[in-house]
Amino acid sequence: MNIRVRPLQPSDKADWQRLYDGYHRFYDRPDLPQDFFDGCFDRLMAGDARDFHALVAEGDDGLLGLTHYLFHPHMWFPEGACYLQDLFTSDQARGRGVGRALIECVYAAADAAGVPRVYWLTQETNYAGRMLYDRVGTRSPFIRYNRPT
Amino acid sequence: MNIRVRPLQPSDKADWQRLYDGYHRFYDRPDLPQDFFDGCFDRLMAGDARDFHALVAEGDDGLLGLTHYLFHPHMWFPEGACYLQDLFTSDQARGRGVGRALIECVYAAADAAGVPRVYWLTQETNYAGRMLYDRVGTRSPFIRYNRPT
Amino acid sequence: MNIRVRPLQPSDKADWQRLYDGYHRFYDRPDLPQDFFDGCFDRLMAGDARDFHALVAEGDDGLLGLTHYLFHPHMWFPEGACYLQDLFTSDQARGRGVGRALIECVYAAADAAGVPRVYWLTQETNYAGRMLYDRVGTRSPFIRYNRPT
Amino acid sequence: MNIRVRPLQPSDKADWQRLYDGYHRFYDRPDLPQDFFDGCFDRLMAGDARDFHALVAEGDDGLLGLTHYLFHPHMWFPEGACYLQDLFTSDQARGRGVGRALIECVYAAADAAGVPRVYWLTQETNYAGRMLYDRVGTRSPFIRYNRPT
Numbered sequence: 001m002n003i004r005v006r007p008l009q010p011s012d013k014a015d016w017q018r019l020y021d022g023y024h025r026f027y028d029r030p031d032l033p034q035d036f037f038d039g040c041f042d043r044l045m046a047g048d049a050r051d052f053h054a055l056v057a058e059g060d061d062g063l064l065g066l067t068h069y070l071f072h073p074h075m076w077f078p079e080g081a082c083y084l085q086d087l088f089t090s091d092q093a094r095g096r097g098v099g100r101a102l103i104e105c106v107y108a109a110a111d112a113a114g115v116p117r118v119y120w121l122t123q124e125t126n127y128a129g130r131m132l133y134d135r136v137g138t139r140s141p142f143i144r145y146n147r148p149t
Numbered sequence: 150m151n152i153r154v155r156p157l158q159p160s161d162k163a164d165w166q167r168l169y170d171g172y173h174r175f176y177d178r179p180d181l182p183q184d185f186f187d188g189c190f191d192r193l194m195a196g197d198a199r200d201f202h203a204l205v206a207e208g209d210d211g212l213l214g215l216t217h218y219l220f221h222p223h224m225w226f227p228e229g230a231c232y233l234q235d236l237f238t239s240d241q242a243r244g245r246g247v248g249r250a251l252i253e254c255v256y257a258a259a260d261a262a263g264v265p266r267v268y269w270l271t272q273e274t275n276y277a278g279r280m281l282y283d284r285v286g287t288r289s290p291f292i293r294y295n296r297p298t
Numbered sequence: 299m300n301i302r303v304r305p306l307q308p309s310d311k312a313d314w315q316r317l318y319d320g321y322h323r324f325y326d327r328p329d330l331p332q333d334f335f336d337g338c339f340d341r342l343m344a345g346d347a348r349d350f351h352a353l354v355a356e357g358d359d360g361l362l363g364l365t366h367y368l369f370h371p372h373m374w375f376p377e378g379a380c381y382l383q384d385l386f387t388s389d390q391a392r393g394r395g396v397g398r399a400l401i402e403c404v405y406a407a408a409d410a411a412g413v414p415r416v417y418w419l420t421q422e423t424n425y426a427g428r429m430l431y432d433r434v435g436t437r438s439p440f441i442r443y444n445r446p447t
Numbered sequence: 448m449n450i451r452v453r454p455l456q457p458s459d460k461a462d463w464q465r466l467y468d469g470y471h472r473f474y475d476r477p478d479l480p481q482d483f484f485d486g487c488f489d490r491l492m493a494g495d496a497r498d499f500h501a502l503v504a505e506g507d508d509g510l511l512g513l514t515h516y517l518f519h520p521h522m523w524f525p526e527g528a529c530y531l532q533d534l535f536t537s538d539q540a541r542g543r544g545v546g547r548a549l550i551e552c553v554y555a556a557a558d559a560a561g562v563p564r565v566y567w568l569t570q571e572t573n574y575a576g577r578m579l580y581d582r583v584g585t586r587s588p589f590i591r592y593n594r595p596t
Contacts, residue, residue, distance in 0.1 A: 072221045107296055422588050442590070443568075444584060
């Protein structure tokens with residue numbers, strides 16, 4: 001089966017929203033309002049180099065996955081860093097290499113931007129995700145602390 | 150003893166560099182070139198709202214600590230997030246509340262910017278740091294993966 | 299499909315050894331000598347209440363999995379604790395509920411012995427195992443330290 | 448200052464109980480009944496080779512710390528393993544090397560018993576303990592799961 005990874009485009013909106021909604025449901029954020037998705041999609045389409053970029057994986061049967069990544073300044077490295085924030089594959093497409101293809105295309109985009117350092121955060125118990133991440137990435141000893149809400 | 154937290158200013162350069170060098174030594178990055186420190190200090194003084202900001206803690210005996218933080222876009226939250234990247238207290242100032250004062254001033258700066266979400270990453274084995282972080286923050290279940298180098 | 303969990307018996311030796319060898323290969327201990335398996339099997343058959351006990355899961359097509367558990371004294375609880383040390387399911391039997399059935403039968407054996415506390419250790423990266431363990435057990439905050447070898 | 452590590456003896460009961468109570472308070476188990484301490488002390492004094500053994504650290508000002516350890520069978524290693532379950536140093540004795548002295552004497556006792564493998568479990572957030580454990584031991588990737596209560 002063919003998987004093509006390409007930038008998100010305006011005609012993808014409905015498919016993209018279905019995937020991004022699935023992603024938020026994974027993180028226990030169901031029923032987000034349409035305004036949320038409209039705002040996100042507009043940002044991704046606006047082409048602001050300092051905001052998020054989106055790639056989607058497309059198969060013969062439509063969109064299979066998405067990723068959103070951001071280049072941001074970093075104190076240690078003048079070229080900055082690339083933060084891969086969102087990654088999602090539809091349930092039907094699991095096990096077909098979609099996640100890996102998306103991550104590798106973010107790596108390529110980061111190289112093209114001269115920002116080779118790419119990182120992401122994941123829950124320690126995201127076992128299915130980590131089976132992939134251990135193959136395409138390296139677990140660091142860093143953990144995240146949040147300001148209390 | 151009094152601790153005042155205030156923005157970094159041009160006359161702080163030598164003291165700031167001494168602290169920031171100590172921070173990098175903690176992370177096994179000794180002997181960084183002067184160019185590195187010059188570049189960082191220039192960025193912090195440039196006042197770019199989309200680059201890092203610096204606060205320093207000052208006691209009667211000079212600078213005791215520093216923090217560098219960044220506001221960056223976030224897909225989930227339109228107002229973005231505040232990433233507290235660097236935090237350091239000089240050896241002599243440990244146990245005097247410098248780290249806590251710096252973090253709390255970042256919280257206040259984030260509130261003032263309308264970006265209440267603040268987070269940071271730390272090594273799982275940074276025990277001394279985590280004794281503080283567990284009091285002023287909340288450990289999340291998120292861990293960091295890096296692109297292999 | 300039927301799965302029956304029952305105590306290990308002398309006629310199981312060849313099948314048991316095949317499974318226990320698979321378990322050690324999972325932990326990067328291939329090619330253990332026959333003496334090792336002979337010694338283990340003899341202990342399991344000896345019926346010493348203070349040594350390990352073995353249960354096996356049997357399907358229509360032979361043995362599918364095994365577990366070895368031990369009752370040992372505990373300072374906090376006079377009745378002691380039950381340590382489930384080894385658990386293994388053959389590759390062909392994955393996803394058929396063998397691991398869960400074995401753990402639940404250890405729970406029942408522990409109850410029958412008046413030692414309700416059961417625990418086990420697993421590698422943080424044993425994702426497939428933890429998918430099961432999170433359903434039948436509770437992750438504790440305890441981690442293991444070893445004397446350096 | 449001198450620290451002597453020696454086996455627990457009958458005349459230590461009151462001092463031992465004060466320390467062991469402090470240990471349980473650390474783990475949020477205050478106000479244990481006298482029966483609990485009586486039962487534990489009797490077991491430690493009974494000399495059963497298959498139950499727990501106790502060592503205490505003594506300074507010029509009395510008992511400073513304790514440890515309880517157990518030899519138990521292990522499927523992988525015919526000689527068994529040594530489980531260091533309880534370790535505690537009084538608040539006043541922190542930083543004087545008491546914990547390290549106790550652990551090293553357990554290592555020596557394990558060697559004398561022909562059971563060189565020693566391990567212990569600790570909470571991931573026991574930062575003060577782990578500062579010591581990282582120096583005298585090796586963190587393994589194993590985490591503990593419990594049967595739900």
